[in-house]
């Protein structure tokens with residue numbers, strides 16, 4: 062394995078290159094752009110044999126990638142925030158048409174007011190779209206998850222978004238171990254599953270009557286749920302092949318005897334680790350659950366990890382207006398009727414707002430002072 | 444739950460506009476041949492769903508694909524539109 066110093070954008074591009082993508086389309090947007098730029102350079106330098114389709118909008122970009130995928134090509138795109146919103150219609154097409162497309166999303170806050178800073182609001186808007194959503198703690202995760210995403214997507218025919226945060230990850234240099242191309246080739250054998258066949262023409266995405274529509278949706282949901290079994294297997298195989306340390310659905314850190322658990326996804330997991338280490342030194346029984354897979358929501362794995370916990374602090378870098386943080390809402394629904402724990406949904410870091418060790422500590426203290434309010438929700442850092 | 448055998452990618456056979464056991468679920472009126480001798484064959488082209496065909500036995504309307512738009516009845520004699528639903532009417 063080769064060790065390199067690269068940004069998250071480069072890790073995403075490198076993952077797609079190692080997966081030997083065959084069709085690429087994108088529409089420039091910040092902070093996803095450096096990943097696009099890097100992929101274009103790979104193609105230009107002759108290092109990647111891929112058809113790049115220029116598009117006049119994100120909507121068209123994903124539509125072009127969808128066409129490539131329907132023809133049986135391994136297809137990839139990258140976007141974020143407003144671009145993802147513009148893609149939304151096609152995001153649902155891709156999932157409904159069961160195309161194994163992988164998309165990198167350099168998470169950025171949504172307008173209005175306009176923002177360029179990191180936040181998970183953009184992908185939370187796609188939570189019901191039928192895409193598997195993986196979150197990355199660091200640049201190594203971005204590379205590992207991108208490669209694994211193709212395996213998961215192609216085996217189940219469910220598209221996958223690989224989320225990494227704008228700037229915090231997309232523009233930050235970190236050490237990344239890069240697997241060898243020949244091993245990635247063996248890990249990711251290309252099995253073409255074209256939906257378009259000139260010898261057997263069919264109409265794709267035809268009007269579907271109520272006699273069939275619910276069945277398609279049932280099958281889609283089943284495939285999504287099946288990924289809860291597949292993802293840990295793929296991660297284990299990946300770790301074995303490449304000596305990597307990629308978690309399955311979730312990763313438990315210092316959870317063995319923990320009474321208080323922090324639950325988080327994305328870059329904030331790395332910061333929460335520091336707080337856990339600090340509090341452990343003070344003798345506090347606190348642990349951390351890193352959520353790698355947010356869609357589908359790994360209910361069983363998380364509840365198992367929370368079995369002996371009295372306090373849960375959920376960190377959400379997003380807000381579903383009138384409801385709360387998306388991760389906390391999912392967790393509270395999952396934990397309904399199961400035990401007496403206090404679950405505090407903390408909203409922090411919106412639009413690039415501060416979400417350092419101090420802010421996470423403030424959230425943890427809020428949870429422990431909840432008293433009888435077991436279903437708490439607080440905004441941190443206002 | 445007995446699942447129907449469906450393709451993984453939602454798709455339909457060529458010539459079939461709607462993948463449906465019966466597109467009639469969306470029809471309010473159905474076209475009925477009242478006098479086959481008066482039908483102008485141009486309706487085969489006018490029908491947006493390709494639901495009208497001509498074979499040895501004469502004109503045939505496929506109620507699987509006909510959406511009940513009424514274009515055929517408007518364009519040609521010999522076809523009339525009759526209501527699919529004949530029960531009580533009103534606001535229920």
Ligand code: SF4
Nearest residue numbers: 490509510512513515
């Ligand atoms: S009613 Fe419309 S859809 Fe049905 S046969 Fe006539 S033209 Fe075709």
